[in-house]
Amino acid sequence: MTQNMLNLPSFKIIDMYESESDYRFLVETILPPPTYCPKCGTIANLYKHGKKKQLFFDLPMHAKRVGIYVNRQRYKCKECKETFFENLTDIDINRSVTNRLINWIQEASLEKTFTSVAEEIGVDEKTVRNIFNDYVDELEAQTDFRTPKWLGIDEVHLLKNYNCVITDVENKSVIDILRKRNKDTVISYLSKLQDIDKIELVAMDMWNPYKSAVNTMIPHAKIVIDKFHVVKLANEALEKIRKANRQNVTVKERRQLMRDRYVLLTRSKDLTDFDDQIKLQVWTQNFPLLGQAYELKKQFFDIYEAESINDAYKLYQN
Numbered sequence: 001m002t003q004n005m006l007n008l009p010s011f012k013i014i015d016m017y018e019s020e021s022d023y024r025f026l027v028e029t030i031l032p033p034p035t036y037c038p039k040c041g042t043i044a045n046l047y048k049h050g051k052k053k054q055l056f057f058d059l060p061m062h063a064k065r066v067g068i069y070v071n072r073q074r075y076k077c078k079e080c081k082e083t084f085f086e087n088l089t090d091i092d093i094n095r096s097v098t099n100r101l102i103n104w105i106q107e108a109s110l111e112k113t114f115t116s117v118a119e120e121i122g123v124d125e126k127t128v129r130n131i132f133n134d135y136v137d138e139l140e141a142q143t144d145f146r147t148p149k150w151l152g153i154d155e156v157h158l159l160k161n162y163n164c165v166i167t168d169v170e171n172k173s174v175i176d177i178l179r180k181r182n183k184d185t186v187i188s189y190l191s192k193l194q195d196i197d198k199i200e201l202v203a204m205d206m207w208n209p210y211k212s213a214v215n216t217m218i219p220h221a222k223i224v225i226d227k228f229h230v231v232k233l234a235n236e237a238l239e240k241i242r243k244a245n246r247q248n249v250t251v252k253e254r255r256q257l258m259r260d261r262y263v264l265l266t267r268s269k270d271l272t273d274f275d276d277q278i279k280l281q282v283w284t285q286n287f288p289l290l291g292q293a294y295e296l297k298k299q300f301f302d303i304y305e306a307e308s309i310n311d312a313y314k315l316y317q318n
């Protein structure tokens with residue numbers, strides 16, 4: 001019965017101990033003995049040279065952590081006098097965990113912190129981090145890294161952290177995700193890119209560390225601020241003025257202004273409803289400051305519709 005509990009065909013279970021939070025198994029292998037010495041290659045000249053108990057961790061079972069003590073056979077070679085341990089086919093010797101636990105940690109680390117993954121299976125946080133880093137290296141080695149002509153630097157909020165997302169803007173694909181979004185992280189990433197001279201444009205939001213990293217590493221590249229972030233600021237500026245204007249109006253007008261705010265936030269050419277156009281006119285004419293702010297925002301938006309750089313520049317100077 002206990003044999004089935006581990007479901008690892010290379011081991012037979014000798015003993016088992018169970019506590020509230022942990023399982024501990026004592027096992028031995030049921031693999032055939034080695035036929036040659038791994039140190040010198042000599043065939044069939046080995047003898048048994050004691051056993052040693054080694055601890056490896058495995059997948060959690062019934063919400064308990066699982067540790068496997070392997071009573072591991074040691075051999076000595078008569079030819080070269082070297083000693084070595086028997087092979088363990090289900091174990092990753094370097095990380096002291098089962099092979100199937102490696103896969104489990106890789107998946108779990110995408111969703112949880114290293115500390116909570118470590119806590120759940122009984123290994124230390126460093127082991128989890130190392131296994132995950134190996135995994136990332138493995139994935140990176142499989143990825144085709146072509147440096148894009150238009151690089152995007154963005155961010156995404158994952159696991160309570162801001163992560164920096166590197167994209168290929170032209171081909172609309174994600175190239176990489178960096179764990180931090182500070183200047184050093186971005187510089188270190190950019191320094192590893194091949195053919196960095198190929199990058200012509202870098203699109204980003206208004207996060208200064210990105211700008212300063214790009215200026216340091218690819219000074220020739222033009223920086224483009226995503227339109228979304230720019231027009232958001234223009235809308236926010238208009239909202240600020242609308243709110244400041246509340247002191248100058250009656251309670252009734254204030255309520256009306258709150259209800260009508262959408263006409264101020266919509267571009268006049270998109271206000272298809274005649275009533276809305278009238279509302280806009282009333283607000284902008286009765287409150288000149290609001291009218292001026294609305295007009296400035298409109299001109300600002302027009303920059304994005306300019307047919308040429310020169311037109312855009314003229315609008316910008318206004």
Ligand SMILES: [Zn+2]
Pocket residue numbers: 037038039040041042077078079080081082
């Ligand atoms: Zn040997």
